Each structure stands twice: as structure tokens, then as C-alpha cells.
Amino acid sequence: MRGLEVLAGNSQAKRRLSAGRGLSHAYILSGPAGSGKRTLAGLLARALVCSGAGEAPCGSCPDCRKALAGIHPDIVSIGEDGKDISVAMVRALRSDAYIRPNEAGRKVYLLPNAHTMNQSAQNALLKLLEEGPPYAAFLLLAENAGAILPTVRSRCESIALSPVTQEEAQAVLAARFPDRSAEELADAARRCEGLIGRGLALLEGGGHTREVQDQARRLAALLLEGPELSALEFCTGLEKWEREDLCALLEETVEQVCAGLGRRWEVRRGMALIGRLEQIRRSLDFHVGAGHVAGWLCAGSFSL
Numbered sequence: 001m002r003g004l005e006v007l008a009g010n011s012q013a014k015r016r017l018s019a020g021r022g023l024s025h026a027y028i029l030s031g032p033a034g035s036g037k038r039t040l041a042g043l044l045a046r047a048l049v050c051s052g053a054g055e056a057p058c059g060s061c062p063d064c065r066k067a068l069a070g071i072h073p074d075i076v077s078i079g080e081d082g083k084d085i086s087v088a089m090v091r092a093l094r095s096d097a098y099i100r101p102n103e104a105g106r107k108v109y110l111l112p113n114a115h116t117m118n119q120s121a122q123n124a125l126l127k128l129l130e131e132g133p134p135y136a137a138f139l140l141l142a143e144n145a146g147a148i149l150p151t152v153r154s155r156c157e158s159i160a161l162s163p164v165t166q167e168e169a170q171a172v173l174a175a176r177f178p179d180r181s182a183e184e185l186a187d188a189a190r191r192c193e194g195l196i197g198r199g200l201a202l203l204e205g206g207g208h209t210r211e212v213q214d215q216a217r218r219l220a221a222l223l224l225e226g227p228e229l230s231a232l233e234f235c236t237g238l239e240k241w242e243r244e245d246l247c248a249l250l251e252e253t254v255e256q257v258c259a260g261l262g263r264r265w266e267v268r269r270g271m272a273l274i275g276r277l278e279q280i281r282r283s284l285d286f287h288v289g290a291g292h293v294a295g296w297l298c299a300g301s302f303s304l
């Protein structure tokens with residue numbers, strides 16, 4: 001396979017993929033958010049549908065071009081962010097898999113949140129992995145491969161992605177944002193902890209607007225420095241927030257606390273708060289309401 005240079009670091013994973021044994025029909029790509037799972041999945045998807053000559057993906061055939069533009073009809077993404085992949089969705093995927101590809105030689109199913117499949121959904125997928133049509137290929141993405149049943153894992157080639165070094169991260173960020181100052185790039189490379197996706201998000205503002213950043217800075221200071229009454233007031237106000245805004249605020253607050261660790265804030269208390277914020281952030285994935293989040297944030301923060 002060629003084009004692996006789009007993935008930073010991860011030399012072991014690259015060696016395995018470039019070994020030239022041909023492509024597998026099912027992959028599990030695991031690693032923390034921002035470690036390059038989607039980047040690698042995109043490359044694998046292109047390699048699977050490529051109709052050009054030589055090593056795939058050629059990058060210039062109609063299939064590669066459509067895949068790059070995100071409009072290839074034979075690359076199907078299943079499950080949007082924030083929603084579990086249900087057994088009904090996997091059954092629908094199964095019926096779809098028996099319809100032959102439209103344009104490419106293969107049909108590629110991308111499951112960006114494969115870890116959200118429950119046991120029945122995974123078993124339905126397993127049947128397809130075992131008995132599905134030979135042209136069907138599957139790219140399962142999960143933060144932790146342990147969330148995938150061993151029976152499913154045994155049918156897939158597993159590739160684990162890891163964070164890259166700070167130097168590698170900085171080189172990638174510098175190439176993507178040539179107009180940024182060395183200081184800004186170094187800061188993002190340090191804060192992203194080897195996760196390029198996070199570094200890119202930091203430099204792009206991360207979808208976290210300046211307003212969210214300001215609010216997060218204020219929340220971090222209130223929770224760690226007080227006064228308690230103002231912290232309580234702020235947290236109570238969060239009850240009315242939308243889930244997505246709350247997620248962004250919690251994630252950005254973690255970033256802000258990290259940035260001030262050992263300088264503005266004592267490490268032990270800062271780490272305790274980060275643990276608490278991450279726990280609350282995760283609970284939001286399970287449809288916990290904003291009222292509860294506000295309550296937990298108030299209650300837990302004073303005991304740091």
C-alpha cells in the first residue's frame with residue numbers, strides 16, 4: 001500500500017501495511033481520539049476502491065478522486081457521532097452488502113464508532129464478516145480494541161495507533177499551518193500529547209470558539225480558586241446548556257487546566273479536577289442531562 005506518509009509516527013503499523021501482502025477485507029483500527037484512525041481509514045478505503053495501475057491507492061483514478069472528495073458511492077459510513085450503532089443498523093448494512101458495488105470492485109463499510117455496537121450488533125456483524133460477499137470490506141474504528149468482541153477481532157486485522165512524539169507532532173502541524181508562529185506550533189504540539197487530531201483542532205480553534213475558551217478558562221479558575229459562591233452560580237447556569245456545548249466546555253476546560261498545571265495550579269488538585277471533568281464528559285455520552293452535570297460539577301469540585 002502506498003501513501004502511508006499521511007499518517008504521522010506509527011512506524012510499526014506502517015511497516016505492517018506496506019509489507020505488500022495485499023489488503024485484508026476487515027480491519028480494526030484502534031487508538032485514542034486524534035491518533036489518526038480516520039486518516040488511516042480514509043487511506044485504506046481509497047486503496048480498497050482504487051482502480052488505477054500499480055500500488056494502491058494511485059491517487060488519480062476516478063475512484064481515488066471520488067473517495068478523496070468524500071463522494072464515492074461504494075464507501076459507506078455507518079453510525080454518526082454520539083449515537084450507538086444498533087443491531088438494526090447492522091442488519092440494514094447486511095442487506096446493503098449483498099447489493100453489488102456501484103462503481104468500484106469493492107464496497108467499503110466504515111464504522112467510525114465501532115465500539116458503540118452492543119453484543120447483538122457485533123454478532124450480526126460477525127455473521128457478515130464470516131459469510132458476507134467477497135467484495136465487502138470493513139473498517140472498524142474504536143478507541144479501545146477491547147470494546148470489540150474477540151470473535152469479531154479474530155476475523156479482522158487489528159492495527160493499533162499510538163500517540164506520536166512531540167517533535168513528530170510539531171512537524172506535521174507546521175506543515176499543515178505554515179503561517180503560524182513557531183511558538184504557537186510548539187504550544188499546540190506540547191498540548192496535543194502526541195495526538196495530531198487534537199493538535200490540529202487546537203490550531204483550528206478546535207470547533208471550540210474563542211467564547212468557549214473564555215468560558216472554560218473562567219470555569220477552571222472558579223473550580224480551582226473559587227470563590228465557591230461564584231463557582232456554584234456558574235455551574236447552576238450550565239443546567240440550561242445544550243449537550244454539545246457542554247461537551248465542548250468540559251473538553252476545553254480540561255485543556256485549560258492542563259495548560260496551567262504546575263504553574264498556576266497545584267498539580268495534584270489540577271489532576272483531580274481533570275479526572276472529574278473527564279468522568280463527567282464521558283457521562284454525557286450516555287445521555288445524562290445537563291442538570292445532572294451541573295450538580296456533579298458543583299458537588300465534586302469543592303472536595304478536590
Ligand SMILES: [Zn+2]
Binds near residue numbers: 049050051062065
Ligand atoms: Zn486509484
